[in-house]
Amino acid sequence: MANTPSAKKMARKIVRRTLVNTSRRSRMRTFIRKVEEAIASGDGAAATAALRLAEPEIMRAVSKGVVHHNTASRKVSRLAQRVKAVARPA
Template sequence: MANTVSAKKMTRKIAKRTAINRSRRSRMRTFVRKVEEALASGDAATALTALRTAEPEIMRASQKGIVHKNTASRKVSRLAARVKLLQA
């Protein structure tokens, strides 16, 4: 348990930041899930539009430090490849 005023303040700040990060991570995963559901249904048009909305969310999460830059790029790349395969 924090005893000093500064430690108590840091505890509050950490809790607030954790909630924000959890929200951003959840939002990113939701957008990714929408693309995956569209891919599973076999609807190429829906998958493409879902990917176009998911890509900025994934990259925004990487800019905010939620996921690593390379992880975000890899996710976008793999989703784009699957959407391209579905369109072909």
Template sequence: MANTPSAKKAARKIERRTEVNRSRRSRVRTFLRKLEDALAAGDATQAQAAFQAAQPELMRAVTKGVIHKNTASRKVSRLAARVRKLSA
């Protein structure tokens, strides 16, 4: 347990930051889940719309420091390929 005042403050800050990051990560997962459901259903137009919504959400998570840039780029690339394959 934190003993010094600065350590106690740091613990409080970390707690708040963790809550914000958890919320952002959950939001990204929700968008990805919607896209996965559309892909599983085989609905190309719905998948395209879900992808258009999920892509900026992933990149926003990068700017907020929730996920790494390369991770988001890899996910976007793979999802785009799956959407393209479904549309073809």
């Protein structure tokens, strides 16, 4: 348990920050899920549109410190590969 005033304040800040970061992470995952649902439906145009909306949201999470830059880049890259495969079937 925090004893000093500064430690108590940090504990309060951590609780608030956790709530904000959870919300940001959830929002990012929602956008990713929309892309994955479009890919699963096989609609290339919808998947491309969803990816265009998801990419800035993922990178926004990076700028806010919710996820690491490399993690976000990997997610965007893998989603883009899958969208490309749906948009141009073999």
